[in-house]
Amino acid sequence: MENIIDNVSEAVDRATDPKVGSGGLNIIIATNREASLSAAEQVSVAYGGGDTMALAGVPIVVKDNIATFDMPTTCGSRILAAYTSPYEATAITRLRAAGAVVVAKSNMDEFAMGSSTETSAYGMTRNPLDPERSPGGSSGGSAAAVAAGITRVALGTETGGSVRQPAAFCGVVGVKPTYGRVSRFGLVAFGSSLDQIGVFARTVREAAAVTYAMAGADQYDSTSADVPVPVAPAEIEAHRGKTLNGVTIGIPSEYFPESLDAPMRARCDAAIEALRGLGAKIVDVSLPHTSLAVPVYYVIAPAEASSNLARFDGVRYGPRAADSIDLREMYENTRTRGFGDEVKRRILIGTYVLSHGYYDAYYRKAQAVRALISRDFDKVFASGVDALFTPTTPTPAFKLGAVTDPYEMYMSDIFTATANLAGVPAISIPIGRVEGLPVGGQFITSHFDEPRMFQVAAALEATLGDEAHS
Amino acid sequence: MAVTETDVRKIADLARLSIADSELPAMAAQMNSILANMDALTQIDTSTVTPSVTATPGGAPLRPDAVAPIPMNSTAQLLAPESRDGFILVPRLGTHEDV
Numbered sequence: 166m167e168n169i170i171d172n173v174s175e176a177v178d179r180a181t182d183p184k185v186g187s188g189g190l191n192i193i194i195a196t197n198r199e200a201s202l203s204a205a206e207q208v209s210v211a212y213g214g215g216d217t218m219a220l221a222g223v224p225i226v227v228k229d230n231i232a233t234f235d236m237p238t239t240c241g242s243r244i245l246a247a248y249t250s251p252y253e254a255t256a257i258t259r260l261r262a263a264g265a266v267v268v269a270k271s272n273m274d275e276f277a278m279g280s281s282t283e284t285s286a287y288g289m290t291r292n293p294l295d296p297e298r299s300p301g302g303s304s305g306g307s308a309a310a311v312a313a314g315i316t317r318v319a320l321g322t323e324t325g326g327s328v329r330q331p332a333a334f335c336g337v338v339g340v341k342p343t344y345g346r347v348s349r350f351g352l353v354a355f356g357s358s359l360d361q362i363g364v365f366a367r368t369v370r371e372a373a374a375v376t377y378a379m380a381g382a383d384q385y386d387s388t389s390a391d392v393p394v395p396v397a398p399a400e401i402e403a404h405r406g407k408t409l410n411g412v413t414i415g416i417p418s419e420y421f422p423e424s425l426d427a428p429m430r431a432r433c434d435a436a437i438e439a440l441r442g443l444g445a446k447i448v449d450v451s452l453p454h455t456s457l458a459v460p461v462y463y464v465i466a467p468a469e470a471s472s473n474l475a476r477f478d479g480v481r482y483g484p485r486a487a488d489s490i491d492l493r494e495m496y497e498n499t500r501t502r503g504f505g506d507e508v509k510r511r512i513l514i515g516t517y518v519l520s521h522g523y524y525d526a527y528y529r530k531a532q533a534v535r536a537l538i539s540r541d542f543d544k545v546f547a548s549g550v551d552a553l554f555t556p557t558t559p560t561p562a563f564k565l566g567a568v569t570d571p572y573e574m575y576m577s578d579i580f581t582a583t584a585n586l587a588g589v590p591a592i593s594i595p596i597g598r599v600e601g602l603p604v605g606g607q608f609i610t611s612h613f614d615e616p617r618m619f620q621v622a623a624a625l626e627a628t629l630g631d632e633a634h635s
Numbered sequence: 636m637a638v639t640e641t642d643v644r645k646i647a648d649l650a651r652l653s654i655a656d657s658e659l660p661a662m663a664a665q666m667n668s669i670l671a672n673m674d675a676l677t678q679i680d681t682s683t684v685t686p687s688v689t690a691t692p693g694g695a696p697l698r699p700d701a702v703a704p705i706p707m708n709s710t711a712q713l714l715a716p717e718s719r720d721g722f723i724l725v726p727r728l729g730t731h732e733d734v
Contacts, residue, residue: 234708251709344690358689385705387698388691460673471650478651487726496651509652513662514669516650517638530676532686537679539687572669588690612692 169212169222173205173266174198176224179315180269190291192309193226195270200235204266211264218264219378225260226310226319229270230277231362232351233257240353241273241285244483244503254351255386256320256362256379263378268316271306275505276474277327277355279303280577281568284507289565292335294603298562301331301577304365308335311365318375319365324356325462326557326581328363329593333557333605336595336634338372338622340364341581343613344588345390347376348383354473356466357388359585369594369623376615392613408444409624412617413551415450420555420580428599433556436596436606439628440554440621450550452541455583457534462582463575464518464531470508471515477503510571539587546611552621555580557593557605580607590615592622595633603634638666 177198179185185192205222212221227233230240232250239245257267274284282290282305292300293313300309304321308331311319321328323341332339341363349360362379366372382391416437421430441447479485479499486498504512518527545553557580568574584591589612596606606625610618626633638646640659643666647654654662689695717724 251707251714252705384698384703387696388689390691454679457675457679460675463669464673464676475651485726493651497653500651501653504652509654510662510665510669512650512652513643513646514666516646517642517666517670518673520646520649526677527670527673529686530679530681531673532688533681533684534676534679536684536687537681539690570668571665572672575669586690588692 169209170205172222173201173224176268176316177201190293191272191288192290192306193269194229194272194287195236197235201266201268208264219374221264223265224268224316225265226269226271226307226316227267228273228304228307228321230322230353231320233267236270241275243286244477255348255383259379271310273306274303275508277303277322277324278507278511280574284505286505292562297564299565301334303327305331307365308332311337317367318371321363321365323361323363324359324466325585326578329557329581330577332365332593334562336603338366338369339593340372340376341591342376343590345388346380348386348389350383350385356469369619369626373619395616410444413446413549414440415448415545415550415553417450417452417553419452419455429556432597432604443624450545454537454541458582459575459579461531461534464527467511467515468519468528471512535586538583542587542589551617553609555607557607561599561602584609590618592618594622594626638663
């Protein structure tokens with residue numbers, strides 16, 4: 166029982182170490198030692214009393230756009246600087262019930278809009294493996310927390326790849342569950358048809374345990390799915406050390422363009438050979454609308470964001486600008502002072518594509534192409550492919566400040582946004598390094614086939630062993 | 636469909652944001668650069684495609700039309716900047732006449 170309290174106390178120590186605070190890697194936004202130790206004591210008593218808990222005493226870092234009672238929820242924005250939620254996310258409630266203890270909230274791109282964790286109002290986060298480089302984004306703080314060893318697991322959120330891309334950049338496992346697998350209640354909305362809470366972990370097994378602990382239908386989120394939730398450890402253990410005989414893995418040509426760097430391709434080729442060695446049948450497939458994912462995503466996500474962020478107006482949320490002479494000016498002053506440049510840019514793009522005269526040309530068109538992207542996946546999985554394997558990102562972690570053009574930054578999501586648009590689950594795992602920087606390999610499966618996704622990822626993880634981090 | 640500085644001002648007004656005159660040229664240029672990449676979508680024939688509004692297989696589900704009480708750890712009054720007698724106080728706006 167004391168181990169639980171000690172483990173949590175040590176995790177809080179690591180989270181409050183100045184090296185990971187605002188003067189260092191800038192991974193952590195908030196901690197609450199008293200609340201974390203109190204929670205640890207409760208878990209310790211319940212666990213000692215015989216309660217079955219899948220995550221008893223597991224310390225966890227949570228991205229700062231997921232609502233928690235005992236720490237602020239700022240979304241990395243000035244406009245929510247003083248905000249603490251009066252309710253908790255269902256995912257947090259379920260993780261607490263499973264015995265997990267929240268030890269810190271992590272830095273993120275403002276309102277999850279970014280791919281580098283450079284747009285946070287609280288300053289950029291640095292990659293623990295190379296502080297001159299980005300940890301990726303928007304969940305860069307949580308990815309860095311796991312990479313830096315603050316905790317073994319952390320929560321992030323995805324709208325277009327914001328867990329898998331930072332997981333690849335930081336050399337850890339990153340999971341985006343099927344849309345609907347995990348309740349979005351208490352996740353501050355960005356793109357409601359795309360958002361999902363995801364998981365960072367040191368291993369696939371731990372990622373599966375956390376994913377399943379927070380999964381399942383929720384009365385507070387009508388888009389959460391009433392689909393049976395597998396039992397994580399048993400499922401992963403059942404496949405440990407087993408071959409992939411009878412499993413068909415598709416290699417989509419669109420994710421391996423001529424422009425893909427040779428060292429990245431070589432790492433992916435080695436992983437594919439490892440999968441073949443495990444007995445998997447490797448087949449070439451095509452997802453022909455892949456190149457349209459980024460344009461589609463950057464119409465739909467800003468459109469939904471422009472609507473969702475209307476609530477930050479100084480009345481419903483945000484400190485109201487007191488020096489305004491009328492309501493209209495108060496709205497404008499509050500929002501203009503509270504939002505950063507990238508958030509404003511996306512609100513403007515979203516408002517534009519939804520405005521009269523442009524709705525059909527942009528928004529409706531993007532929704533139609535989104536349907537084609539979904540069909541690509543449906544056809545491939547219907548043809549007998551069990552899982553797809555791709556690189557997670559086109560490049561390893563880039564240097565902080567190196568990407569200044571907004572659309573060039575958006576292209577970081579080119580291999581990840583498709584899964585969000587189609588709603589299918591995906592996982593990134595480390596598959597090696599290029600010039601010392603981690604490279605991620607991605608598995609994508611069909612809706613609610615997380616069991617297959619974790620199976621193939623765990624098999625490759627076990628086969629690569631130390632090679633995945635060298 | 637080039638976005639002009641006048642368009643940016645109008646869009647910002649719709650979005651309840653203020654863009655300084657000095658920032659308009661750069662914002663218009665950035666929006667045009669971003670939207671130019673969206674033009675690839677116009678090359679795709681979607682005349683027979685039903686637009687997808689959700690990532691949920693089978694479309695957007697309906698929920699029961701019933702109130703589900705949310706567990707809160709504070710009352711609405713405690714959340715408001717000011718309250719009195721169970722009511723939330725809001726600031727008097729400059730356009731209101733004094734009473």
